[in-house]
Amino acid sequence: MSEIETRFLAPPAATGIRLDLTGAVTRRAGAIVPLLAVIVAWEAASRSGIVTPFLLPPISAVLGRVWEDAISGELALNLGQTLFRSLAGFAIAGAGGVALGILMARRRWVRWFFDPIVSVGFPMPKIAFLPIFMLWLGLYDVSKISMAVFNAIFPVITATIAAAEGVDRPLLWSARSLGASERQLLREIILPAALPQILTGLQVALPISMIVMIVTEMMMGGQGLGGAMIAASRFADSPGVFAGIVEIAVAGLCLVKGIALLRGRLLAWHQETQEPTTV
Amino acid sequence: MPDAAHIVIDRVSHEYRPARRRPVLALDDVSLAVGEREFLALLGPSGCGKSTLLYLVGGFLPVEQGAIRVEGRAVDGPGPDRGIVFQHFALFPWKTVMQNVLYGLEKKGLPREERLRVAREFIELVGLAGFEDSYPAQLSGGMKQRAAIARTLAIDPSILLMDEPFGALDAQTRSLMQAELLRIWQRSRKTVIFVTHDVQEAVFLAERIAVMSARPGHIKEIVEARFDRANPELLRSRQFVEMVDHVWNLVRGEAILAERSGAA
Numbered sequence A: 001m002s003e004i005e006t007r008f009l010a011p012p013a014a015t016g017i018r019l020d021l022t023g024a025v026t027r028r029a030g031a032i033v034p035l036l037a038v039i040v041a042w043e044a045a046s047r048s049g050i051v052t053p054f055l056l057p058p059i060s061a062v063l064g065r066v067w068e069d070a071i072s073g074e075l076a077l078n079l080g081q082t083l084f085r086s087l088a089g090f091a092i093a094g095a096g097g098v099a100l101g102i103l104m105a106r107r108r109w110v111r112w113f114f115d116p117i118v119s120v121g122f123p124m125p126k127i128a129f130l131p132i133f134m135l136w137l138g139l140y141d142v143s144k145i146s147m148a149v150f151n152a153i154f155p156v157i158t159a160t161i162a163a164a165e166g167v168d169r170p171l172l173w174s175a176r177s178l179g180a181s182e183r184q185l186l187r188e189i190i191l192p193a194a195l196p197q198i199l200t201g202l203q204v205a206l207p208i209s210m211i212v213m214i215v216t217e218m219m220m221g222g223q224g225l226g227g228a229m230i231a232a233s234r235f236a237d238s239p240g241v242f243a244g245i246v247e248i249a250v251a252g253l254c255l256v257k258g259i260a261l262l263r264g265r266l267l268a269w270h271q272e273t274q275e276p277t278t279v
Numbered sequence B: 001m002p003d004a005a006h007i008v009i010d011r012v013s014h015e016y017r018p019a020r021r022r023p024v025l026a027l028d029d030v031s032l033a034v035g036e037r038e039f040l041a042l043l044g045p046s047g048c049g050k051s052t053l054l055y056l057v058g059g060f061l062p063v064e065q066g067a068i069r070v071e072g073r074a075v076d077g078p079g080p081d082r083g084i085v086f087q088h089f090a091l092f093p094w095k096t097v098m099q100n101v102l103y104g105l106e107k108k109g110l111p112r113e114e115r116l117r118v119a120r121e122f123i124e125l126v127g128l129a130g131f132e133d134s135y136p137a138q139l140s141g142g143m144k145q146r147a148a149i150a151r152t153l154a155i156d157p158s159i160l161l162m163d164e165p166f167g168a169l170d171a172q173t174r175s176l177m178q179a180e181l182l183r184i185w186q187r188s189r190k191t192v193i194f195v196t197h198d199v200q201e202a203v204f205l206a207e208r209i210a211v212m213s214a215r216p217g218h219i220k221e222i223v224e225a226r227f228d229r230a231n232p233e234l235l236r237s238r239q240f241v242e243m244v245d246h247v248w249n250l251v252r253g254e255a256i257l258a259e260r261s262g263a264a
């Protein structure tokens, strides 16, 4: 091979590999750099003396506090309570919202009955119902979980209706002509065909469920991350409050990543999970 | 008229009424009878209502004007007696090729072993052996089309409604599939309505060719095309070439009309 040929042939292959590597590294680092920047700024601000450590304790102190909570078992208890209630609320809202959404899309009388209720309920500030929930359901898990369901179910319903209505008609027709009954259509065709959009609705509902749970815990007190933060703030325990923020942030991030992973699993057949393209 | 009429389309008109838009008259007074075990091709310019007519016979759209009878009974919804291959395949994207073909067989209640055997047989028939576990998103257009054909043939319907089933295939695969379809039809003697744009394909496959007018579609002329299809020289025979020419002239006039009205 002549020198010129080598020169012309070699570079593309080499850059190709290098590009791939930098691509992967930047993608990983890309997510961490901004977070690190915030953390560094936080630490710097609290050490510089611009704010007192009471208003903004250094992150090192906050992380120390998270560590103490973890050792004492406090963290596991509160985190466990919050996660259990958030996920229970999310699961109920998910199952109920998907079922109701599909029925609303496919059964006229269900649509007729629930459409106005959903239209009124969705934009309403549902946290205002908390006193009623407390009156009716008490101060413990039932009312807290109900509150999460009440908030998280609306995005699931609306996403499911849109998804179920958007299913390609020939898809339904094929199933019918292959012998499926009208009822079988719901579960065997409409549900899987609508799954990508339904999952998007669920991905919105999960953080809502967690946010509402923490707010509810803050207002009702008791165990859980929200309750612990309110307790810490009553005792003017500033690192305790910030430790709660960090714990919530990490837990929320894990939940969101988890459901994104689940999406990739469930949609292995979908074009979004196939090879990446340039556009 | 061959044998007894299997499908009777009696003065059917169909109007699409999209919300907040002008209604579209897709079919205007279409009458057509298809004999038991007949192979009928439906030929006409784009937008003349060929798919609409198949959807009506399939029972997917309500028959609002006129009547459609299959084996003497008015069509009332879809059923596995009328298998359809859709123009855009309509494969279940979350199912593999194998699962797609199995779906109708499960609904038929065949035992498991039998289902797998039949599904494999038809996947092989359309040349998709080795792709049983691929999802539709991983197949080419022609492969999707063949998967859809396998899925429909597998449930062994007595009527086959095919909407440009070979449209996405290359010339070689297309002629292989045409020969295969003829073989299946001759062996099982199904009643076939076969929509196509390809005049030669229509003349080669069908016993009768219904030429439709530009939109609103009605049957402009029905041409008999009975040849000895076992004859390997058929495609070059004078009769065949003249028939293609004749049908082509009928269709061309309508295509020009369709183009003008489309541009207007």
Ligand SMILES: Nc1ncnc2c1ncn2[C@@H]1O[C@H](COP(=O)(O)OP(=O)(O)OP(=O)(O)O)[C@@H](O)[C@H]1O
Pocket: B016, B017, B018, B024, B025, B026, B044, B045, B046, B047, B048, B049, B050, B051, B052, B053, B087, B215
């Ligand atoms: N859902 C719909 N709403 C409104 N108009 C429609 C609808 N479907 C079809 N049409 C119109 O009805 C006419 C017939 O459509 P159809 O799909 O039956 O044509 P076609 O003969 O199958 O055309 P092609 O050969 O291009 O597939 C077209 O003019 C089209 O614009």
Ligand SMILES: [Mg+2]
Pocket: B050, B051, B052, B087, B163
């Ligand atoms: Mg069509």
